[in-house]
Amino acid sequence: MEVITGAGRNCVKLLRVIQPSLVLAGPETSVLTTQQFRERHTKHWNPKWKKLRREKFVKVDLPNFEEKNDEIPKEVLRSRMKERGVLPPRPWFERSFYISCTGGIFEPYVPPEGDGKKSFISSTGAKQKFEFLEKKSKSMLAVRKIRSYEEDFDTTQFATEAQDIYIKAHQLMAEKNKYAIREVISERAYPEMMHNIRDKTIHWKFLQSLEPPRVVHARCTDLITKENIFAQVTVRFHTQQILAIYDRFGRLMHGSETLPKDVLEYVVFEKHIANEYGVWRLHEKIIPDWMPAKQPAPITFRIEEEPEQPLEAIEAAKEEKVEQVEAGKGGEGSKEKLIAA
Amino acid sequence: MSGLAKQFSRLLAIRCIPNGVRQILPVQALHTTNVLDKNWNTANTGPRKWLQYNKVVHPPQEPHEEPRNAYVCHMKTNIKYSPDKMWYIASFVRGMTVDEAVKQLSFILRKGAKYAKETILEAQKIAVERHNVEFKSNLWIAESFVGKGRYFRGVRRHARGRTGEVEYKHCHYFVRLEEGQPPKDYYLPAPKTPQEQFDEWMEGMRKRKITHTL
Numbered sequence: 104m105e106v107i108t109g110a111g112r113n114c115v116k117l118l119r120v121i122q123p124s125l126v127l128a129g130p131e132t133s134v135l136t137t138q139q140f141r142e143r144h145t146k147h148w149n150p151k152w153k154k155l156r157r158e159k160f161v162k163v164d165l166p167n168f169e170e171k172n173d174e175i176p177k178e179v180l181r182s183r184m185k186e187r188g189v190l191p192p193r194p195w196f197e198r199s200f201y202i203s204c205t206g207g208i209f210e211p212y213v214p215p216e217g218d219g220k221k222s223f224i225s226s227t228g229a230k231q232k233f234e235f236l237e238k239k240s241k242s243m244l245a246v247r248k249i250r251s252y253e254e255d256f257d258t259t260q261f262a263t264e265a266q267d268i269y270i271k272a273h274q275l276m277a278e279k280n281k282y283a284i285r286e287v288i289s290e291r292a293y294p295e296m297m298h299n300i301r302d303k304t305i306h307w308k309f310l311q312s313l314e315p316p317r318v319v320h321a322r323c324t325d326l327i328t329k330e331n332i333f334a335q336v337t338v339r340f341h342t343q344q345i346l347a348i349y350d351r352f353g354r355l356m357h358g359s360e361t362l363p364k365d366v367l368e369y370v371v372f373e374k375h376i377a378n379e380y381g382v383w384r385l386h387e388k389i390i391p392d393w394m395p396a397k398q399p400a401p402i403t404f405r406i407e408e409e410p411e412q413p414l415e416a417i418e419a420a421k422e423e424k425v426e427q428v429e430a431g432k433g434g435e436g437s438k439e440k441l442i443a444a
Numbered sequence: 445m446s447g448l449a450k451q452f453s454r455l456l457a458i459r460c461i462p463n464g465v466r467q468i469l470p471v472q473a474l475h476t477t478n479v480l481d482k483n484w485n486t487a488n489t490g491p492r493k494w495l496q497y498n499k500v501v502h503p504p505q506e507p508h509e510e511p512r513n514a515y516v517c518h519m520k521t522n523i524k525y526s527p528d529k530m531w532y533i534a535s536f537v538r539g540m541t542v543d544e545a546v547k548q549l550s551f552i553l554r555k556g557a558k559y560a561k562e563t564i565l566e567a568q569k570i571a572v573e574r575h576n577v578e579f580k581s582n583l584w585i586a587e588s589f590v591g592k593g594r595y596f597r598g599v600r601r602h603a604r605g606r607t608g609e610v611e612y613k614h615c616h617y618f619v620r621l622e623e624g625q626p627p628k629d630y631y632l633p634a635p636k637t638p639q640e641q642f643d644e645w646m647e648g649m650r651k652r653k654i655t656h657t658l
Contacts, residue, residue, distance in 0.1 A: 138561070141553040163598040165612055168522035302574075304504050349504040350576040352512040360507075402578045 203378070204289040204386065205326065205333050208371050210241075212320035212337040214391040218367060245321040249334045252376040262316040265338040265372050265383065270309050272296070272385045277305040288385040289373050302351040310343040310363050319369070323376070334376045335386065340368045357400065490521045491591060494618050498575070514577050514623040515586065518567035519616055522593045523559045527615035530556040530590045534617065539630025542568050542583045542621060559617055560588075567621050577623055584626035591616035 146156070184191060250256045268287050275284040276296050288296060320337035344366050346358040358364075373386035497517045505512060523530070533556040537545040542564060549561040564585065571577040593614030600608040628634065636644070 138550060138558040139553055140555045140558065159601050160610060161599040161601070163596060163612060165524070165596060168524070168594075168614065302499070302501060304501060306504070347504075350514075351501050352514050352576075353502040353505040354511045354514075354576070355504075355507075356576060402576070404572075404578070 201290055202326065202331075203375055204291055204373060204384070205324070205335075206291060208335060208387055208389070209324045210322050211371075211389055212369060214339075214369050214389060216391075216393045218339075242318075242321040245323045245334065248323045248332070249321065249336075249374075249376060252332070252334075253374075258318040258321075261336065261383075262318050262338055265318075265336070265370070266312070266316045266340065268372065268383060268385055269338075269340065269370060273307050273309070276300060277307040286382070286384075292385055292387060303356070304349040304353065306345070306347040306349070306360060308345040310345060312340070312342050313365060314339075314341040316340050330377055332375075332377045333373060335371050335373050336383075337369055337371050337389065340366070340370060342366050342368075356402075490593075491519060491616055491618070494519050497620075514571065514575050515620055516567055516571040516575050516577070517618070517620045518563055518570060519618045520559055520563045520566075521616045522614040523556070523617060524612075525556050525559065525615055526613045527590045527592050528613075529554065530559075530615045530617060533557050533560050534588045534590045537564070537585050538588045539626050540585055541581070541626055542585065543581050545585055556617075560619075563617050563619050564621070567619055571621055571623075582623055582625075583621040584624065585619060586622040587618065587620035589618050591618060 181191075246256070246258060272284060272287040275287065277300075279300055281297060284296070285293065316338050318336055319339045321334070323332055323334050325332050342365075343363045345360070345363050347355060347360045348357040350356045369389040369391075371386045371389060372383045374383045375381035494517050497515075502512060533549070533552065533554060536552070537549065537560060540548065545564055546561055549557045549564075568580050568583060571583060572580045577583065593616050595614065596612040598610040598612055600610045602608050
């Protein structure tokens with residue numbers, strides 16, 4: 104700490120320069136680099152009294168409220184715990200995993216380009232239709248598999264059922280009903296749907312289907328054991344909806360209360376068919392690569408520039424990657440390492 | 445187990461202790477930790493309500509309504525500074541724009557100014573990042589006040605073997621930023637212009653009642 108001393112008549116004036124605290128890290132720190140403050144300057148000029156002045160007070164060990172738990176160095180933490188006779192917490196090595204839903208889509212459906220715009224009568228439309236039929240064989244197998252567990256499974260009937268699930272999930276999301284929504288969406292979809300509704304009000308309305316919903320894709324896969332089968336069915340929805348998103352203060356952020364929009368979506372539904380009590384739940388939405396860019400938000404905002412990484416760090420990261428790849432080639436033992444990394 | 449049996453078993457237990465071994469309390473039963481430390485003192489939670497205002501969701505507005513101003517509440521707890529001294533700084537920045545407050549605070553030679561400035565800048569950042577505030581300069585300090593934090597007692601030596609009590613004070617600093625421009629007069633209405641004064645006098649003169657006249 105820099106100390107600027109200026110001798111007064113019979114006292115020492117002190118102007119201290121505070122270093123920026125660790126609280127604010129980022130571009131703001133440059134503003135806070137120097138903040139001066141004046142100490143009391145009513146002390147006797149002769150330093151021989153300093154000791155006596157100090158001895159007037161009994162030293163109290165004050166806690167430092169400014170320090171943050173995760174910023175305390177390891178050695179300091181260790182010495183403090185020793186002082187208090189506390190054992191360090193048990194390290195948490197267990198990896199939790201959930202087995203009532205899968206973590207993604209397996210063999211995802213690839214939506215044909217320009218879908219929803221081209222009519223079936225046009226040449227490209229007809230071609231797409233043909234290709235669609237071609238790819239169907241694998242889906243047929245999966246549907247047969249689903250039927251072996253769920254006897255009255257019918258793709259046309261399921262499409263309407265899926266639409267009900269779809270509508271219910273979105274309604275519950277708009278209501279922010281975090282308990283009921285768990286019954287219609289899978290645990291994978293839950294954080295995605297619930298994260299962005301915090302502090303917002305969503306008005307969502309389902310108007311009509313422009314085309315009847317249809318099953319376009321079906322797949323089955325097993326996890327851990329052979330009998331533990333999950334079924335995923337992709338349903339194509341071409342619908343009209345109204346969406347208006349308001350921020351915390353009730354100001355419109357996105358969409359409109361009156362303007363209906365045509366929405367084409369490929370929604371994946373999943374069911375744990377090995378489970379007797381399994382239900383069809385909304386799992387994920389497929390967003391094709393050819394989808395046009397999203398409409399930008401109406402407000403202006405600043406794009407945060409990422410700090411440039413020094414060359415050494417990039418090279419180090421590259422080396423690590425190479426090592427990982429090599430380890431992956433090694434065998435099963437090293438695969439675990441990869442997962443851990 | 446009946447009371448008598450309980451007593452009997454207790455007697456037995458006492459007999460089991462070998463002679464000469466003194467029962468002392470286990471170390472864990474003694475309060476050996478630093479009682480002042482925040483992390484080991486569950487009673488010390490600090491202010492809880494202020495940040496809850498950030499979670500209030502207002503109902504959507506109609507298109508013709510004037511858009512509601514965004515606001516954000518922020519605080520800094522347990523600053524090692526006296527609340528009495530911090531009060532001057534808190535009331536100083538009230539009703540200023542954020543930019544003005546930050547500028548002014550950097551020239552105040554009091555320790556609390558640093559904390560106030562930090563809090564305001566943090567609040568500004570939060571407002572832009574999380575509360576849909578479009579322009580970070582379009583904010584003003586709607587509320588700025590101080591709360592009492594934790595006080596620690598110490599002892600001070602006086603002459604003739606006397607002692608005094610010292611308080612080591614901590615304070616909380618609370619701030620609420622609101623979107624828009626600050627009001628012209630935050631505290632008091634502005635002094636009247638000569639014309640206004642004249643009009644008021646004229647009005648008073650015309651309204652006066654003269655007794656025993658028509």
